[in-house]
Amino acid sequence: MTVATSDKLFPAWSIIIYMATIHLVALLALFPSNFSWGALGISFVLYWLTGGIGITLGFHRLVSHRSFEVPKWLEYILVFCGTLACQGGPLYWIGGHRIHHKYSDTELDPHDSNKGFWWSHMGWMLCQNPARTEIPRYTKDIQDDPFYQFCEKYFIPIQIVLGLLLYWWGGWSFVIWGIFVRLVVVFHFTWFVNSATHKFGYQSYESNDNSRNCWWVALLTFGEGWHNNHHAYQYSARHGLEWWEIDLTWMTIRVLQILGLAKNVKLAPKQ
Numbered sequence: 213m214t215v216a217t218s219d220k221l222f223p224a225w226s227i228i229i230y231m232a233t234i235h236l237v238a239l240l241a242l243f244p245s246n247f248s249w250g251a252l253g254i255s256f257v258l259y260w261l262t263g264g265i266g267i268t269l270g271f272h273r274l275v276s277h278r279s280f281e282v283p284k285w286l287e288y289i290l291v292f293c294g295t296l297a298c299q300g301g302p303l304y305w306i307g308g309h310r311i312h313h314k315y316s317d318t319e320l321d322p323h324d325s326n327k328g329f330w331w332s333h334m335g336w337m338l339c340q341n342p343a344r345t346e347i348p349r350y351t352k353d354i355q356d357d358p359f360y361q362f363c364e365k366y367f368i369p370i371q372i373v374l375g376l377l378l379y380w381w382g383g384w385s386f387v388i389w390g391i392f393v394r395l396v397v398v399f400h401f402t403w404f405v406n407s408a409t410h411k412f413g414y415q416s417y418e419s420n421d422n423s424r425n426c427w428w429v430a431l432l433t434f435g436e437g438w439h440n441n442h443h444a445y446q447y448s449a450r451h452g453l454e455w456w457e458i459d460l461t462w463m464t465i466r467v468l469q470i471l472g473l474a475k476n477v478k479l480a481p482k483q
């Protein structure tokens with residue numbers, strides 16, 4: 213691979229402004245006049261739908277690792293839910309994640325955890341990312357799909373449409389909680405998988421990197437915190453491999469399997 217290493221770091225101003233704006237607007241939730249129980253409820257449902265169903269089930273276990281198969285229409289619904297998390301488009305997210313696994317915790321890993329907690333949590337994305345030019349090599353299976361291209365190109369306008377729908381439904385409190393607070397929460401919970409689970413917790417398997425199993429990240433991310441298991445068995449649809457390693461996304465995949473919607477489910481040898 214020919215990507216440059218990060219000896220020289222240049223700020224990615226568009227992403228810095230994007231992230232700062234979302235975080236600052238989310239602070240409006242601190243004003244009691246912007247709170248309602250309905251807004252909190254819609255925020256929680258969208259946290260599950262975008263973080264759990266979209267990012268964890270769709271972007272990660274289904275597409276990044278192809279750990280099971282679903283009908284194309286369902287794949288598109290899951291990818292659309294992931295797009296609503298506004299963590300870049302699906303090609304950027306999935307390509308970047310595949311690069312992370314290939315070069316985990318080495319100089320070529322976009323969020324190499326040896327560079328510290330904050331770098332792996334969010335610092336890496338606030339700098340120009342030399343690995344970004346390599347993404348097309350890692351997304352050959354999806355990059356020509358018009359639906360993926362649509363989500364890649366329009367993930368911000370799609371979020372704006374969702375915001376307008378929420379405003380129409382419940383006013384500013386729905387927008388502040390359902391868009392901005394929920395985006396910040398799902399951002400940081402997802403980023404904990406790159407930072408906390410490469411630093412805190414236990415290692416059950418030799419995975420040749422710093423990945424760890426961390427219970428509290430697993431609870432926040434619908435099972436993604438069993439990250440050492442995942443690095444050891446990347447193809448496995450099930451990440452929580454011991455009985456105490458609760459994995460809500462694996463339970464979801466089991467439901468899809470029982471309904472006949474998930475097929476060819478791949479599992480680590482222990483199962």
Ligand SMILES: [Zn+2]
Pocket residue numbers: 272276277309313442446
């Ligand atoms: Zn992964």
Ligand SMILES: [Zn+2]
Pocket residue numbers: 312316405406410423439443
């Ligand atoms: Zn990792």
